[in-house]
Amino acid sequence: MNKLYIGSSLAVLLMAGTLGAAYGADYTPVTDARLQNPEPQNWLMTRGNYQGWSYSPLDQINTKNVKNLVPVWTVSTGVDSGHEAPPIVNNGMMFVSTPYSQVLALDAATGDFLWRYKRKLPEGFSALHNTSRGVALYGDKVFMPCLDAVLVALDAKTGKVDWEVKVADWKDGYYMTMAPLIVKGKVLVGVAGGEFGVRGFVQAFDADTGKPVWKTYTVPARGEPGSETWEKPDTWKTGGASTWMTGNYDPVANVVYWGTGNGSPWFGDQRPGDNLYTSSTVALDGETGKIKGHFQYHQNESWDWDAMNAPMLVDFQKDGGATPGLVTPQRNGYLYWLGRNADGSISYLKSEPYVPQNVFKSIDPKTGRPDVDLAHKPGTGKAAQFCPGLWGGKDWPYEAYNPKTGMIYIPSNENHCNNLEGKVEERVPGQWWTGVAIPDFHFTVDTKAGFYGELQAYYMDTGKRAWRNLYSNSMNWGSVLTTAGDLVFAGGTNDRQFRAYDAKTGEQLWNFRTNSGVIAPPSTFEVNGTQYIAVESGYGVDPAFQQTLMGALVGWNPDVPQGGVVWVFALSK
Amino acid sequence: MRDQTTSLLCRRRAVLKGALALAPWLICPARAQDDPASAPPRRGDRLVFLTGPKKGAPIRSDDLTLGGPQVQAYPADPNGVVRDGSRLNLVIVVRIGSDGLSEETRQRSTDGVVAYSGVCTHQACPVNMWSDDLKAFVCSCHGSTYDPKNGAEVLFGPAPRHLAALPLKSENGLLTVAGAFTGRVGMQSN
Numbered sequence: 236m237n238k239l240y241i242g243s244s245l246a247v248l249l250m251a252g253t254l255g256a257a258y259g260a261d262y263t264p265v266t267d268a269r270l271q272n273p274e275p276q277n278w279l280m281t282r283g284n285y286q287g288w289s290y291s292p293l294d295q296i297n298t299k300n301v302k303n304l305v306p307v308w309t310v311s312t313g314v315d316s317g318h319e320a321p322p323i324v325n326n327g328m329m330f331v332s333t334p335y336s337q338v339l340a341l342d343a344a345t346g347d348f349l350w351r352y353k354r355k356l357p358e359g360f361s362a363l364h365n366t367s368r369g370v371a372l373y374g375d376k377v378f379m380p381c382l383d384a385v386l387v388a389l390d391a392k393t394g395k396v397d398w399e400v401k402v403a404d405w406k407d408g409y410y411m412t413m414a415p416l417i418v419k420g421k422v423l424v425g426v427a428g429g430e431f432g433v434r435g436f437v438q439a440f441d442a443d444t445g446k447p448v449w450k451t452y453t454v455p456a457r458g459e460p461g462s463e464t465w466e467k468p469d470t471w472k473t474g475g476a477s478t479w480m481t482g483n484y485d486p487v488a489n490v491v492y493w494g495t496g497n498g499s500p501w502f503g504d505q506r507p508g509d510n511l512y513t514s515s516t517v518a519l520d521g522e523t524g525k526i527k528g529h530f531q532y533h534q535n536e537s538w539d540w541d542a543m544n545a546p547m548l549v550d551f552q553k554d555g556g557a558t559p560g561l562v563t564p565q566r567n568g569y570l571y572w573l574g575r576n577a578d579g580s581i582s583y584l585k586s587e588p589y590v591p592q593n594v595f596k597s598i599d600p601k602t603g604r605p606d607v608d609l610a611h612k613p614g615t616g617k618a619a620q621f622c623p624g625l626w627g628g629k630d631w632p633y634e635a636y637n638p639k640t641g642m643i644y645i646p647s648n649e650n651h652c653n654n655l656e657g658k659v660e661e662r663v664p665g666q667w668w669t670g671v672a673i674p675d676f677h678f679t680v681d682t683k684a685g686f687y688g689e690l691q692a693y694y695m696d697t698g699k700r701a702w703r704n705l706y707s708n709s710m711n712w713g714s715v716l717t718t719a720g721d722l723v724f725a726g727g728t729n730d731r732q733f734r735a736y737d738a739k740t741g742e743q744l745w746n747f748r749t750n751s752g753v754i755a756p757p758s759t760f761e762v763n764g765t766q767y768i769a770v771e772s773g774y775g776v777d778p779a780f781q782q783t784l785m786g787a788l789v790g791w792n793p794d795v796p797q798g799g800v801v802w803v804f805a806l807s808k
Numbered sequence: 809m810r811d812q813t814t815s816l817l818c819r820r821r822a823v824l825k826g827a828l829a830l831a832p833w834l835i836c837p838a839r840a841q842d843d844p845a846s847a848p849p850r851r852g853d854r855l856v857f858l859t860g861p862k863k864g865a866p867i868r869s870d871d872l873t874l875g876g877p878q879v880q881a882y883p884a885d886p887n888g889v890v891r892d893g894s895r896l897n898l899v900i901v902v903r904i905g906s907d908g909l910s911e912e913t914r915q916r917s918t919d920g921v922v923a924y925s926g927v928c929t930h931q932a933c934p935v936n937m938w939s940d941d942l943k944a945f946v947c948s949c950h951g952s953t954y955d956p957k958n959g960a961e962v963l964f965g966p967a968p969r970h971l972a973a974l975p976l977k978s979e980n981g982l983l984t985v986a987g988a989f990t991g992r993v994g995m996q997s998n
């Protein structure tokens with residue numbers, strides 16, 4: 236470390252401090268009331284609202300003028316791997332996280348760089364997905380779940396650590412990638428690690444102090460309700476049901492809806508029973524964490540079809556009236572309409588496949604329980620092919636709901652399958668423990684189908700498809716943003732494009748080629764009367780791995796350039 | 809940067825030791841090299857099984873199946889202290905046979921057995937899977953594939969470079985470390 240370096244560092248620190256102080260005077264604390272009714276000009280949480288719509292009421296940028304959208308500033312994040320976090324904006328200040336547990340704070344209008352938090356990950360640490368899906372804001376703090384399963388609270392004005400708390404032991408295979416959910420003064424987080432034999436949970440921490448408030452496991456212990464669905468002793472202890480995506484929230488009923496992942500190991504015959512609450516949505520009391528209801532999308536999970544995405548909270552038309560509901564396109568390829576009951580219970584209403592799926596022979600119209608075709612259920616020593624493959628009809632990227640069009644927009648993939656055969660493996664804490672090795676995934680695609688990725692729009696009330704766009708040379712890993720300007724924004728393809736579509740017709744109205752692939756959720760905000768669209772571009776993690784496999788199968792270029800950049804667009808003046 | 813600085817300070821402390829009383833700010837944190845369980849493998853170490861029926865036992869050449877797959881191991885010092893205090897000490901060992909080995913790999917092998925760091929150079933995940941088709945090591949996170957016969961050069965996937973090798977010799981049939989890792993272990997962090 237030479238003097239020049241020290242001098243530069245001091246200058247940067249002083250500058251950052253100055254800018255931080257300047258913003259400190261203006262920083263608007265985030266309150267429960269603001270989170271429940273977020274101002275149109277801000278993007279205060281991952282999905283834009285507690286209902287999980289990924290929708291903005293802003294309409295300055297609309298179908299008529301979106302062709303004039305141009306970049307107004309960018310910033311390099313300085314890291315590679317998959318960038319999967321939305322820019323979060325509070326009155327002109329942007330917070331965006333990156334792989335390897337970093338947070339950048341910027342002036343949302345000018346791109347002025349304010350501060351950076353960089354987690355020092357432990358020696359020897361590794362994670363299956365080195366990504367981050369965002370931060371949460373509350374009071375004057377920014378909450379960052381770090382890969383090493385530590386939750387950190389930062390001062391929004393300076394980036395200094397206010398408190399940090401260990402959530403789980405990374406050496407046992409736990410890690411964190413989701414954005415937290417704020418629930419009335421508490422910071423809720425979930426954990427990843429379903430490929431490592433963890434036992435999933437959601438935990439709430441006091442936002443002021445970091446003190447744990449409640450913790451609810453998503454696999455019940457012996458004697459707890461649901462434990463009878465783990466028929467083989469001790470399988471529940473390493474049963475999975477990880478909680479790796481952010482939940483949605485009904486602040487009136489004070490009920491949190493959180494998604495859970497696959498069972499561990501992947502092959503259900505090694506853990507007989509339905510295995511509650513794997514591949515489920517659980518409804519949690521926001522105050523206590525008590526499980527008030529659940530819906531399991533498929534039992535004895537054996538396809539790596541996590542139900543990680545929490546459903547969107549919507550009121551849809553049914554039998555001539557508005558029904559409080561939950562709508563969710565699941566990784567298993569079905570789109571579900573569920574009842575959101577006042578007592579927190581969840582009732583099944585209907586479901587339809589949004590991509591072809593060869594596992595469910597039928598679905599019980601009363602319970603929603605699928606009748607599984609055992610010929611397409613892999614097991615230990617029993618190879619079976621299933622479609623869609625383990626990445627599902629859609630993986631984690633967010634769908635969106637636009638109340639103006641009445642449509643939901645689903646980033647999906649089809650014409651791909653896996654053929655898996657399980658083995659019994661000894662568990663080593665912190666190591667892959669699914670029962671199948673990566674070289675034995677036997678991922679295949681239908682090369683005659685003509686497309687793989689797609690963006691689909693469905694009318695929420697009727698379930699009819701309104702339009703779709705097909706991608707013949709790419710999968711789709713792009714979370715969707717929709718706006719009152721009758722627009723849909725999404726990237727997700729391997730050609731580095733970021734696009735805007737007419738929300739009503741699906742017509743592509745604008746596109747821009749970025750530095751890398753856009754697999755992060757876009758967000759939108761307004762500063763001084765100007766509406767902006769923001770998104771990270773940075774390919775990596777599963778899309779990159781899948782692209783490599785597609786290189787071997789159909790000749791796609793496996794080298795999609797990596798490296799993160801935050802892009803901010805506005806209408807040219 | 810911090811680690812290098814700490815290391816320099818600690819070396820200075822070693823030089824000063826006995827000559828000067830230590831200022832409190834010069835006291836160094838415990839370094840990996842001070843803790844045998846975390847120190848990197850050294851010449852004379854044995855390798856012990858991480859998993860399986862012989863978990864914890866020293867590995868002999870004839871314990872291993874000719875042609876793979878690899879087994880996971882940790883080094884153990886001559887006092888029997890297993891060096892599993894650091895994930896960076898994870899070793900993979902395979903009895904790949906003597907045919908077709910590159911000259912460098914042959915020199916590091918014994919009885920057709922080769923050993924490498926088990927930490928992927930892409931994202932530091934364990935390289936604990938095996939491709940029977942390619943007779944090659946596969947990383948458990950993103951599928952980087954390494955050639956055991958040729959210095960663990962990358963055959964496929966996102967890893968930027970080969971795995972560090974761990975030279976071996978045989979002492980009464982027991983696999984014994986003949987030298988330090990031949991290169992940097994794990995990933996280059998951002």
